[in-house]
Amino acid sequence: MEDMSKETGGKFFYAGDTLNSNELVDVFASLTTSDGDPTQQTIQLESLGFPVSGSGLFSGTVSIDKTIGNNTAFLILYEQKPPPTILVESPSGQQFVTFKPDPLGNSLTLNIPGTAEAGKWTYNITNKGNAQTMSITATSRAVSADVPPVTVKTHMNQQSSNGAKAMVVFAEVSQNGLPVILADVRATLESDAGDKQDIKLEDNGAGADAFRNDGIYSKYFTKMKGGKYNLKVRVQNENGKAKFSLRRHSGAMYIPGYVVDGKLELNPPKPSVGEEDLVADVGIFSRTAIGESFTVNLSPGVPTATKFPPNTITDLNAELVKDRVLLTWTAPGEDLDQGTASEYEIRYSEDPDVVRSNFSNAHLINSSNLLPSESGSSEQLSFTPNHGTMGNGTTLFFAVKAVDKDMLSSETSNLAQVSSRLIFPPNKITDLNAELVKDRVLLNWTAPGDDFDKGTASEYEIRYSEDPDVLND
Numbered sequence: 001m002e003d004m005s006k007e008t009g010g011k012f013f014y015a016g017d018t019l020n021s022n023e024l025v026d027v028f029a030s031l032t033t034s035d036g037d038p039t040q041q042t043i044q045l046e047s048l049g050f051p052v053s054g055s056g057l058f059s060g061t062v063s064i065d066k067t068i069g070n071n072t073a074f075l076i077l078y079e080q081k082p083p084p085t086i087l088v089e090s091p092s093g094q095q096f097v098t099f100k101p102d103p104l105g106n107s108l109t110l111n112i113p114g115t116a117e118a119g120k121w122t123y124n125i126t127n128k129g130n131a132q133t134m135s136i137t138a139t140s141r142a143v144s145a146d147v148p149p150v151t152v153k154t155h156m157n158q159q160s161s162n163g164a165k166a167m168v169v170f171a172e173v174s175q176n177g178l179p180v181i182l183a184d185v186r187a188t189l190e191s192d193a194g195d196k197q198d199i200k201l202e203d204n205g206a207g208a209d210a211f212r213n214d215g216i217y218s219k220y221f222t223k224m225k226g227g228k229y230n231l232k233v234r235v236q237n238e239n240g241k242a243k244f245s246l247r248r249h250s251g252a253m254y255i256p257g258y259v260v261d262g263k264l265e266l267n268p269p270k271p272s273v274g275e276e277d278l279v280a281d282v283g284i285f286s287r288t289a290i291g292e293s294f295t296v297n298l299s300p301g302v303p304t305a306t307k308f309p310p311n312t313i314t315d316l317n318a319e320l321v322k323d324r325v326l327l328t329w330t331a332p333g334e335d336l337d338q339g340t341a342s343e344y345e346i347r348y349s350e351d352p353d354v355v356r357s358n359f360s361n362a363h364l365i366n367s368s369n370l371l372p373s374e375s376g377s378s379e380q381l382s383f384t385p386n387h388g389t390m391g392n393g394t395t396l397f398f399a400v401k402a403v404d405k406d407m408l409s410s411e412t413s414n415l416a417q418v419s420s421r422l423i424f425p426p427n428k429i430t431d432l433n434a435e436l437v438k439d440r441v442l443l444n445w446t447a448p449g450d451d452f453d454k455g456t457a458s459e460y461e462i463r464y465s466e467d468p469d470v471l472n473d
Helices: 002-008 023-033 352-357 468-472
Strands: 043-052 057-064 068-078 085-089 100-102 107-111 119-126 132-142 150-156 167-175 178-181 184-191 196-201 216-221 227-236 243-245 257-260 263-266 278-281 286-296 317-321 324-330 343-349 363-365 378-383 395-403 416-419 433-437 440-444
Touching (some): 057 132, 068 085, 085 107, 150 286
Parallel strands (some): 317 416
Antiparallel strands (some): 068 107, 068 132, 085 119, 100 107, 167 216, 184 227, 243 278, 324 378, 395 416, 433 440
């Protein structure tokens, strides 16, 4: 089947035969909702498999947001009879207990009449027989053709790997083309051998993520084992922090600099989205999406993928605070953007080519007291350069490498730079005028600045003499 999908340009999905991951339902749902007008598509809100003990209870919530609510349905699958009893309750307290049974398919379906109420819906599923595995799937459609719903698309950067190179998980969250940022996005990757990994995807512009706050969440997949994998992504905004972002990015990789005639030319700092780019709150919502399955083919006798170094730091920033340099960056991981690195190697030079091309020859900064934080955390280091001085107009260039416990080192980070401010005196006063008013001398002139004609001077020194040559010296 996988070969056939490659030959025909189709899609490949792997689905196990248990309800625990609800894979088969997810596959058919994705095939019916992947194309066309989003206002006419079925949106998957929840898809969850779970074990329930004899006479056990399983409870949960599903969020219906303001963009959806039509054709809302709950589907429960169970392994063995008798069927469970189910209670679904709307945000206002209306209860639904009558489900349409399908004894041959071991399923129960609830179709909410009209437009489902926006807010948190709760469900309680009580097992009436022996311990078994069940699943729940909740779906809905747009409340209006004029209001496209929030949608999620997910995929891997490649459909197969031999373990030599890390794979990347992507999830794009948007509404009508606008990126949805600050959402909680988590991917589940499960193999046919039962190996399961949950990964929190980030939109922070670090590690596998190209741009911060562009609505595309990503993370490296490093702990690969051989087998066929399926991919499921859950997106939630239960805390209400998610927002729309007005800015759209091209998706092109950020290049920190380039070489012209043997000289390094630096690009502007990597762009990010600030508070001024946030448009509006999205509101509470939940979504589930699956991507195509993929395969990991490791060499015989190799149980896991290659060991990876920390990811390259791409957002190093430097600023001068009085006589100290403050460096900030996003922490990489032990394996690319997973885990926690062991140490940092931070160097600087007045020559950017030394930092970029001969990193070990640049001045080393003592960072032994800085213990790396978990991947994705904000790091900072403040220090006074001890090789040379920050003289008037001096520019220093900085870069960082992260090292893991196996002494594998990341690539050199982007270059950050600081320059000491050029200090200029106040401009010359050219319109000084003096006149005698009764028995007093009145002087008037146009005020100069702190730096030439910019700012405000601190004080004046005013002198006089009967000999003009004395004042001209």
